[in-house]
Amino acid sequence: MKSLIEKYPFEVETFQVDYTGGLSFGFLANKMLITAGNHANERGFGKERLSADGKTWVLSRLAIEMDAYPNEGEKYYVETWVEGVNRLFTSRNFRVLDKNDNIIGHARSTWALIDMETRQPADLTTLYDGELAAYSCDEPCPIKGVSRARVTTTEPAGEFVPLYCDIDYNGHLNSVKYIEHILNELPLDIFRTHTVHRVEVSYSAECFYRERLAVYIDKKGDDHEYDVEIRKEAGEVACRAKIIFK
Amino acid sequence: MKSLIEKYPFEVETFQVDYTGGLSFGFLANKMLITAGNHANERGFGKERLSADGKTWVLSRLAIEMDAYPNEGEKYYVETWVEGVNRLFTSRNFRVLDKNDNIIGHARSTWALIDMETRQPADLTTLYDGELAAYSCDEPCPIKGVSRARVTTTEPAGEFVPLYCDIDYNGHLNSVKYIEHILNELPLDIFRTHTVHRVEVSYSAECFYRERLAVYIDKKGDDHEYDVEIRKEAGEVACRAKIIFK
Numbered sequence: 001m002k003s004l005i006e007k008y009p010f011e012v013e014t015f016q017v018d019y020t021g022g023l024s025f026g027f028l029a030n031k032m033l034i035t036a037g038n039h040a041n042e043r044g045f046g047k048e049r050l051s052a053d054g055k056t057w058v059l060s061r062l063a064i065e066m067d068a069y070p071n072e073g074e075k076y077y078v079e080t081w082v083e084g085v086n087r088l089f090t091s092r093n094f095r096v097l098d099k100n101d102n103i104i105g106h107a108r109s110t111w112a113l114i115d116m117e118t119r120q121p122a123d124l125t126t127l128y129d130g131e132l133a134a135y136s137c138d139e140p141c142p143i144k145g146v147s148r149a150r151v152t153t154t155e156p157a158g159e160f161v162p163l164y165c166d167i168d169y170n171g172h173l174n175s176v177k178y179i180e181h182i183l184n185e186l187p188l189d190i191f192r193t194h195t196v197h198r199v200e201v202s203y204s205a206e207c208f209y210r211e212r213l214a215v216y217i218d219k220k221g222d223d224h225e226y227d228v229e230i231r232k233e234a235g236e237v238a239c240r241a242k243i244i245f246k
Numbered sequence: 247m248k249s250l251i252e253k254y255p256f257e258v259e260t261f262q263v264d265y266t267g268g269l270s271f272g273f274l275a276n277k278m279l280i281t282a283g284n285h286a287n288e289r290g291f292g293k294e295r296l297s298a299d300g301k302t303w304v305l306s307r308l309a310i311e312m313d314a315y316p317n318e319g320e321k322y323y324v325e326t327w328v329e330g331v332n333r334l335f336t337s338r339n340f341r342v343l344d345k346n347d348n349i350i351g352h353a354r355s356t357w358a359l360i361d362m363e364t365r366q367p368a369d370l371t372t373l374y375d376g377e378l379a380a381y382s383c384d385e386p387c388p389i390k391g392v393s394r395a396r397v398t399t400t401e402p403a404g405e406f407v408p409l410y411c412d413i414d415y416n417g418h419l420n421s422v423k424y425i426e427h428i429l430n431e432l433p434l435d436i437f438r439t440h441t442v443h444r445v446e447v448s449y450s451a452e453c454f455y456r457e458r459l460a461v462y463i464d465k466k467g468d469d470h471e472y473d474v475e476i477r478k479e480a481g482e483v484a485c486r487a488k489i490i491f492k
Contacts, residue, residue: 014283014293015276015420019413026411030261037260047260163430164437165272169265176261184409188455191410209434 002043004137005081007097008035012070018191022069023076025196026180029064032094032107033175035080039092045132050113055122058112058203059175060089061146065198066105068098075099083141085124085133088112093141106143146200149227149240156214156231158185162207173207178239182228185215186243194224194245205238213238248289250383251327253343254281258316264437268315269322271442272426275310278340278353279421281326285338291378296359301368304358304449305421306335307392311444312342312351321345329387331370331379334358339387352389392446395473395486402460402477404431408453419453424485428474431461432489440470440491451484459484 010031018024040046040057050056070076077097084091089110096105113122125133160181162173179199207213211232218227228241256277264270286292286303296302316322323343330337335356342351359368371379406427408419425445429437453459457478464473474487 013276013280015279015414015422017415018410019415019417021415024411030259033261034259164264164432164434165270165426165430167265168261169263169267171265174261180411184411186410188410 001134004135005079005139006035006039006042007077007079008038009075009077011075012072014072017072020191020195022071022195025064025183025199026176028066028069028096029062029176029179029199031078032064032080032109033059035078035094036092036109036111039080039082043131043135045128045135051116054116055113056116056170058114059109060112061110061200061202062107062175063109063143063146063198063200064094064105064107065143066096066196068104069195070098070104076104077101081137081139082132082135083108083139084136087123087125088121090124090132093139095141106141108141108143108145110145143198146202147242149200149202149229149242151216151218151227151229151240153216153218155216157217159212159214160184161210161212163210167209170206171209173213173238175201175203178203178207178230179241181213182215182217182230182241182243185217185228186226190224190245196243197246198242198244200242202240203238204240205232205236207232207238247380250381251325251385252281252285252288253323253325254284255321255323257321258318260318263318266437266441268317268441271310271429271445272422274312274315274342275308275422275425275445277324278310278326278355279305281324281340282338282355282357285326289377289381291374291381297362300362301359302362302416304360305355306358307356307446307448308353308421309355309389309392309444309446310340310351310353311389312442314344314350315441316344316350322350323347327383327385328378328381329354329385330382333369333371334367336370336378339385341387352387354387354389354391356391389444392448393488395446395448395475395488397462397464397473397475397486399462399464401462403463405458405460406430407456407458409456413455416452417455419459419484421447421449424449424453424476425487427459428461428463428476428487428489431463431474432472436470436491442489443492444488444490446488448486449484450486451478451482453478453484
């Protein structure tokens with residue numbers, strides 16, 4: 001059996017920084033999902049084996065909390081492990097370390113496994129004779145899970161349609177692109193004066209190529225916190241999110 | 247003096263593939279620009295030293311020609327070298343190798359060096375006492391440079407505005423994002439039946455945050471070749487491009 005926790009090295013490359021010079025949030029979230037995929041593949045419950053069995057992982061909730069970001073050219077590390085497994089969901093946590101191995105962030109994620117044909121969830125406790133459950137690990141992850149964003153505004157802050165570069169091999173809007181499209185609709189100045197401290201996303205519907213989507217944003221109390229919904233044309237919520245700057 | 251040609255290893259990570267499962271073109275172009283930056287930095291004419299001197303590299307033209315793409319999880323390599331230097335421009339070439347060191351693509355790029363304040367070009371032949379010119383190299387690069395795309399249509403295929411995730415640390419639309427926004431406006435089916443064989447871009451104007459831009463596309467002869475212009479609201483051409491599928 002492989003180690004419960006695995007540590008993956010990365011480096012902030014040119015063009016992976018946003019206009020403030022720090023690692024852009026989309027790239028960071030991407031790297032976390034990459035480590036999730038690698039960790040799972042290396043332990044026998046990854047995309048490759050599952051897709052041969054007609055199943056696929058679906059990201060349900062994601063909370064990322066960062067205290068600092070690595071800069072261009074700097075190394076950083078993402079550690080990941082499975083926290084627990086119940087029938088419908090498994091939770092996977094992450095820790096981000098800077099070049100000197102100081103902890104600069106954490107993340108929590110929740111995944112379901114669905115049948116690609118029926119879209120029905122699979123029982124995770126019995127998956128491959130409990131192989132996934134055997135990797136559960138009580139490593140601490142000192143951040144809260146996803147809370148419930150509440151959006152009351154009826155005026156969209158912006159609209160978008162998923163295009164070629166937004167969609168993954170399933171033909172769906174890529175999980176990280178939801179976050180990028182939300183960040184795109186926040187006031188640019190906030191990125192100049194603050195950094196993204198915490199992002200929570202709760203995914204509720206798959207979005208498709210050229211489907212018309214609108215981003216609704218409620219500013220909470222001060223300028224540092226935003227509750228967001230991406231809604232489909234008929235009103236269905238595609239995802240809820242909370243973005244907190246500091 | 248360092249080697250004239252340098253080879254950089256990469257791996258196609260999850261989420262770097264488009265919906266056909268191959269390395270997405272935007273990521274590939276990004277990697278080339280990353281190798282350009284690293285190669286220049288390691289030889290003393292990179293962004294860091296130049297920006298301390300108030301200068302910055304500007305990508306003027308880019309032609310990429312690919313015969314195959316690496317798939318998810320596969321290693322690949324990008325080699326790069328300086329072809330030549332004249333007063334206003336330097337040309338840098340690239341070669342892409344698959345995991346088995348077979349050549350799968352090439353690229354040509356042309357760069358100017360401008361003063362960040364005056365936006366005037368610097369004389370490259372005398373830059374740092376000819377240090378850049380000393381790296382010129384006659385390694386063959388068997389693809390043509392950028393030709394001239396001709397667009398006559400007056401109906402835009404689509405419009406976009408550069409948002410937070412599109413802009414780089416200069417506040418400008420990132421060079422690779424021009425390409426992604428162009429690919430976004432081509433018919434999705436072409437990516438299902440063909441692969442991007444050649445992309446040419448000639449950059450003529452910087453584009454800014456939330457500036458309204460339109461993509462004009464002329465289909466050439468058959469379905470496999472598109473001439474494209476991105477134009478600003480007043481009609482100014484921001485870039486010309488040619489996309490050839492095979």
